[in-house]
Amino acid sequence: MRYSFSLVPSAPLSAFGDTIAKAEEWGYDLAWAPDQGFMYDPFVALSYLTTRTDKISLGVGITNPFQRHPMQIARAAVALDDLRPGGFILGLGAGEKRRIRDRVGAPVGPFIPTISDTMQTLRSLFAGEKVSISNGVFELDDVGLEIKNPPSIPMFLATTHPDAFRAAGAYADGVIVGDVAEPAVMAQIVEWIGEGARSQNRSMDDISVLAWCATIVTEDRAAVVEHLRRPVIGSAINGMNRATRDLMGVSQAHFPQIRAAKFDASLSLPEGSIPDDMVDRFAIAGPPDYCAERIRALRDVGVDTMGFRMPVALTGLYDFETNLRRLVQDVVPLVEG
Numbered sequence: 001m002r003y004s005f006s007l008v009p010s011a012p013l014s015a016f017g018d019t020i021a022k023a024e025e026w027g028y029d030l031a032w033a034p035d036q037g038f039m040y041d042p043f044v045a046l047s048y049l050t051t052r053t054d055k056i057s058l059g060v061g062i063t064n065p066f067q068r069h070p071m072q073i074a075r076a077a078v079a080l081d082d083l084r085p086g087g088f089i090l091g092l093g094a095g096e097k098r099r100i101r102d103r104v105g106a107p108v109g110p111f112i113p114t115i116s117d118t119m120q121t122l123r124s125l126f127a128g129e130k131v132s133i134s135n136g137v138f139e140l141d142d143v144g145l146e147i148k149n150p151p152s153i154p155m156f157l158a159t160t161h162p163d164a165f166r167a168a169g170a171y172a173d174g175v176i177v178g179d180v181a182e183p184a185v186m187a188q189i190v191e192w193i194g195e196g197a198r199s200q201n202r203s204m205d206d207i208s209v210l211a212w213c214a215t216i217v218t219e220d221r222a223a224v225v226e227h228l229r230r231p232v233i234g235s236a237i238n239g240m241n242r243a244t245r246d247l248m249g250v251s252q253a254h255f256p257q258i259r260a261a262k263f264d265a266s267l268s269l270p271e272g273s274i275p276d277d278m279v280d281r282f283a284i285a286g287p288p289d290y291c292a293e294r295i296r297a298l299r300d301v302g303v304d305t306m307g308f309r310m311p312v313a314l315t316g317l318y319d320f321e322t323n324l325r326r327l328v329q330d331v332v333p334l335v336e337g
Contacts, residue, residue: 001295002305003332004030004210005324006061008037008312009045016045017052019321024056026328030089032061032307035068036096043076050083058084061091061176061212061307062158065118066106069138073118074125074145074153081151091176092118093158096239109137112163119155119171126152156210161241162192169196174208176307179236181213182281183297185247190302204302211298212307214283216318217291217326224285224318229274230261231313233282237274238262248281288326292334299335 005028009016020031031049033042046058058080063073073090080088094111095101114137121140124131130144157168158176168175175193180186186209194204214232218224237250238259245255254273261267279285284294295306308327310320 001299001303001335002029003308003328004028004032004057004059004305005308005310005327006032006034006212007320009033009040009042011040013040013045013048017049019324020049020056021052022321023324023328024053026325027332028056028324028328030057030059030305032059032091035060035063037100043080046080046088047083050080055087057087057089059089059091059156061089061156062093062095063091064093064095064101065114065138066095066101066109067104070118070121071125071140071143071145074122074150077122077153078126078145078147078150081153085151089154089156089174090122091156091158092172093176107137109135112161112167115157115159115164116167116171119157119167122153122155123171126150156208158212159241160239160244162243165189165192166196166199169193169198169202169204169207170200171196172207174210174305176210176212177303178212179214179233179240179282180211180244180248181284181294181298182248183301185244185281186211186298186303187301188247189244208305209303210305210307211303212309214285214311214314215291215306215308215327216283216285216310216314216323217288217331218285218318219287221286221290225276225279227314227317228279228283228285228311230269232311233274233279234258234262234269235313236282249278288330288334291327291331295331295335 033045035042042060077090117135121131125145130142131140132142133140154173156174156176157172160178197204216224254270257270261269284291
């Protein structure tokens with residue numbers, strides 16, 4: 001397996017670079033910087049990381065075609081690949097509509113057709129072709145990259161939507177599966193990806209599956225589960241597609257209250273709406289042997305890359321660097337052994 005993590009670029013960028021450089025020394029394969037808010041620009045932050053690291057792969061995880069025009073995404077991506085040849089991954093997704101896209105007046109359009117157009121457009125641009133397209137979200141009129149022999153950038157699609165999993169199978173190099181730590185659900189997702197791959201005569205061997213979930217090494221599992229329940233799992237439930245949410249066992253009767261509690265801190269969660277076993281379907285938290293067992297179970301159903309996430313909501317409770325180090329030094333050897 002490959003092992004990755006996400007870190008929000010923040011001031012000072014030198015400290016951001018320090019953490020990624022340590023993670024490279026510890027043995028991580030890939031570091032992601034998000035484009036899911038109004039923090040430092042991830043493309044700029046990752047370009048800085050190429051001066052602080054030597055071999056770790058770098059990824060934007062994720063950006064979206066509603067806020068960034070695909071041509072601008074393509075230009076930034078090929079520049080980063082030039083700085084880290086063969087070591088940049090472009091993560092794509094919908095972005096958060098209510099919290100981010102609507103607040104900056106981003107164009108509105110259907111996600112599945114738009115992201116499918118985006119992946120095909122980027123593939124053509126990276127192939128050195130000119131593109132003409134108009135879909136209500138973005139337009140190109142016989143435009144190509146003014147770069148000789150642009151590289152082919154790996155594209156990963158982040159989603160929880162069955163049709164987007166199929167689109168990823170058809171057009172992407174990898175899939176970022178958000179907040180699914182339950183092997184049975186992951187197995188169904190892998191099947192949806194396979195449906196899309198088969199529709200384009202592609203092999204699943206050419207498509208990476210990344211499990212992107214909160215993963216915390218702890219000897220006090222009960223305390224961490226409680227800390228995860230509302231701010232992290234509640235938020236994940238709110239953002240998850242209904243079909244996948246149903247597979248994860250979320251009650252439709254409880255969902256409106258879970259959703260309301262995300263946006264109003266004064267509201268309490270209904271009793272039993274996010275029980276302990278549901279937290280475990282969304283996240284991995286426990287001692288090293290427990291975490292390793294959970295990761296092996298995901299590997300057995302088709303996951304080839306882990307995306308360890310330390311939720312921002314828990315920043316004041318747990319040390320990010322300590323967790324990163326324990327994951328790669330205490331857990332990974334048990335997975336690989």
